Amino acid sequence: MELYLYSFTFKRGGAGFAADKFKILAKKLKFEPVLGISQDNASSFQFFKRLISFFLSKFLVDNNPIKHSLNLFSCNSVLKAFKDTEALHHIHWINNDTLSIFDFNKIPKGAIITLHDEWLYCGAEHCYDVNDNFFYFINGYKFFKKEWNGFNWNYIIWKIKFNKLSKRRDLIFTVPSNWMLERAKKSLILKNADVRLLPNPIDTKLFRPMKDEKRFFDIDRTQFEFGKDEFIICFGAIVGINNYYKGSKLLEEAMNILRNSIDKEKSKKIKILTFGGKKEEASIKNGFETFSIGHINKPQQLVTLYSNVDCVIVPSLVESFGQVAAEALACETPVICFDCSGLRDIVKDGVTGLLAKKYDANDLALKIEIMFKKDALERLQLGQNGRKHIVKNFSFEVIQNKYGDILNDALILARDSK
Template sequence: MRIIHVSYSDTGGAGRAAYRIHCSLLDSGIESKMQVMYSVSGDYTVDSLTRNIKDKILQKSRELPAKLLSKSGSVENSIIHSIAILPSGLPAILNNSDADVIHLHWVGRELLSVKDISKINKPIVWTFHDMWPFCGAEHVSYDNRYKDGYSAIKKSSYSTGFDLNKWTWERKKKHWNKPIEIVTPSRWMAECVQESALMSDWPVTVIPNPIDARKWEPIEKNVARKILGYQSDCLLVAFGSYGENQQYHKGADLLKLALAHIKESNKQDVKLVVIGQNPPIVPDGYGFPAIYEGFLHDDISLRLLYSAVDAIIIPSRIESFSQMASEAHVCGTPVIAFNVCGLRDIVDNRITGYLANAFDAEDFAEGIRWVLSDKGRLTALGQQARIKALNKFDKAVVSQQYQSIYRKVIEH
């Protein structure tokens, strides 16, 4: 069985997920390769389309018209938009390959056009890492127009002028006549697919993103803290503050409200660890002492951090899955999140962490207090989190699920 994965990159949230799926297959003895626009892994099984400066300049020039057209729609939803209109030449490469299955992942930023996807004549599996495939041009939908086919009557209040999302959705409707085998990393994403006007009758299977549980073995907490220079006698909670985490759907505003509730009644020595952000010139207003770790690019650093802290907090309104949550769990660290979206598939309420009522900052604060207030409970939550990760997210488990999907599309 020969698989080619098509992904914009092998890094970043979706890129890391795609690369981990690829590696899980290799470790299972499957002949797997990746075709990406940009690669940072240095892996010989990953083929980059931008091998030199000329290639990179050409790709940036391809992305520029799409960016300009996106601005013409006066779209205030600041999440990335992909119009996917320029032909790439990739379908010919894929069709002439010896692959049995083409596995699509995140293909935005003009990696593949809408029409390109319809030209792939080999069996296709498509893992949805965000909402773009069944939406218009937007990668995250705040208004659910994808459910009614982008009716002009329900045009978003934040979008004026040219209806970019409707135009992109209509091109998908025109070119994607044959259903593709869909995989989503969460039940919530599968429900979105089934409720969409574009793909309600397409086959969809839920398979979580994998992680190598052996490589992500928890590190003893005091050892991890000593290596990172953290205090051993305080409670530490960590959260991500990457650039895109400042987007509305990542819930930074809800986090600050929850921390304000905590501060009002806090009687414990709690410190924050902020991942993905350097110390700011102006304080962020979190209200607690904070350690700013900047960007952590390698698995060893992340594993150390997850093992060192007492809990991870994820205040997102929308998450297709959340690799931060699954990475924390495999390291035996509880997660506090809202009871929404893909996070419900990872966190078991009061078993591996705490799921607060949707967007209720006060209940989120209660979750933080509940997790941290009892050392015995904190230990038990971490143990159950590790067990959940081993049973559900380990690469060997996920690889077998994907192989079943591949056999299905090959035999169809």
Template sequence: MHILHVAASLGPESAAGRLCTSLTREGCTVSSLGIEPPAFDDGHFFSNSASQIQWWRRLGRIALHLHPQRNTAMPWTSPWCAYSLDKWVKNLNPDVVHMHWIAASTVNLPRLAALSVPIVWTFHDMWPLTAGCHCPLDCEQWQKQCSTCPQLGKGLMGFNMPRLAWNYKKDAYHKLKHVYAIGPSHWMTKMASLSSLWQKKTCIHLGNALDINIFAPQNKVAARRQWGLPNDMPILLFGATSSKIPYKGFDLLIKALHDLKTQEKKFHLAIFGEHNEADLQIPCTCVGFISDPSKLASLYSAADIFVAPSRQDNLPTTLIEASACETPCVAFDIGGVSDIVTHNQHGYLAPPFDVKELAQGISLLLDNLTLRKQWGKAARSHILTHFESSLIARQHIAFYEKIIRRANRD
């Protein structure tokens, strides 16, 4: 079986890349196609011209400037000015095209109807179901039609990009026959069922793959020494692409930690990813981006508690990785978090967005080493039975085989 995986960026450590590696180990032929690095050594690119890529993306973003009131802290990408898959399918001759995160001028949606093979699309965020936002938060317009957008505000001269983009996607989806969505979380699968864009189309639930041999518990003392973290107090860990992204909820975490300070709780906060070195008035170590998965596993192992205060999330990779390293997690009960963490079994889930309850969950684990160890071991056991890479790969292969047979019958 030959699967062509497509994403804006398809690196080995992305959720899509980890699936590619797992499928290869299970005997599949895997090709990858993206816009920009990082990528697999034998991966393909839509274009080898960096200037052409930048020009194409700028062209796709022009319409955003007609909404000068837009919230630039929230990602919003149009579906226009994207690449066609036709020639790649013809030249590579895959049995299935599997798309992942294809926003930001990656794939030409109307041209998908011309493909001669089944299409699988993993919804890594809400973009496939909205006009263009990736995280709608409290907005529910996407369920029927994005006629306005609270993230964009009013357009100049009556220009309404949400309505245009939503209708563009609707027309493109309507023409698709053998297309199937995957929701990595039960929450995302439910969101697809509520969407009028994906009406009468299939969306099944399949989780993301994780190499549980890499993400495994390491010696805590040695791990702390590696990262220069103190050994005389509990370590809390937070990680995100950027702590500035509003829906990652870093501001809520800081409020919870200040609440713990008033209770005279002792802890040290470690942060990975992009973070402003502003004075948080909390003992803190920022380690920046970590691309090496074994190093990331050692950081998870160095921590006593991983905290994910997200306002909205599909299936947070950080929670899966932390749990695999036997680090119990505290989070708000939103999105697909409950697929990973069961309250009072693998970690603590606070009601959204109750900062005092988040602090209570952290405090509970800070005060109880035995409970941290118990929940940590239960968390890893849960990951082994639900997200282990070969298991997830075999589930995907069974799904590919099913839709290939269906396409051949038609």
């Protein structure tokens, strides 16, 4: 049967890469053809529409530094594909004006909508403000809120989504983590909807341990070599390490605390490798020698990187899933992160890595120190546990079975809704 998959892009970003993997799974499930609809080759006019939405979004200041999307316009190729009522439709990340909020009523019956962040059940923000305890996505957004300045797009966008989606019973929604499942089911928009857990698939045949005895890296013509007794910490984000919610500021604070808590001679053994930001020359930051690789586009280079560091730190304030953490564990490298959001599904404290108290830089520093003091065999055990956990819960084979069940249910729903 014909299957359409929709995403702003299939070529970059966590959501885009995840959507592309579901294309692979759909083909394994014998769907034919599998058609990807995106803006990867969109016209300049479509880009102009995106600019209008982006400009208008700046009239709201709500103190939440995360990306905001209005989605005032649709990509014509999406609306054209929606007219194929004989096919199944799987909608992924449709922001950047891939699908307009005004066209949500045109989503075909029986469609699957996968949430890669919180935008669908929130206002204009892609992640609800971690410092806000009003939980408007649960209780309903207000038009007047003194803490927000300018035009209240959060209320307008939320209200339109609520009107278009809250009463639809002919759609299946999926989320990648138990944390998002709980929040989505509590939200006013989706509380009566069919919301299911469907984690992002991890290619455990690609992401596997590839240890190099010399600990030599050659990534994008940048070479690094480390001694066996050095402790290498890796921190990175596919979309850029300077993203507020990726927690770079808390990591910097934790490293400053760590510098003052351990012996100076021992601290010289600690090296930091970062990726996702700008490529820079080696330097001393927070008292530790730091190497910046820059953006990594080839998965095999990530495998090399994850496999040859001692731990990966994911200090994110929010992760809908935790792609970096999952890939690192698949390569048998333990992970340190905060005890929050979707990362709880990935990292099991003391089993596959270490969990720090939520947003606590002091505890994050303590967990890094604990990992540093473990011997190589202890870290290897954490890594091996981590790979077993990823293979058991997030491998292609496991997620393919879950995806197949959801596609079958969507097919039945589409037929019954006609």
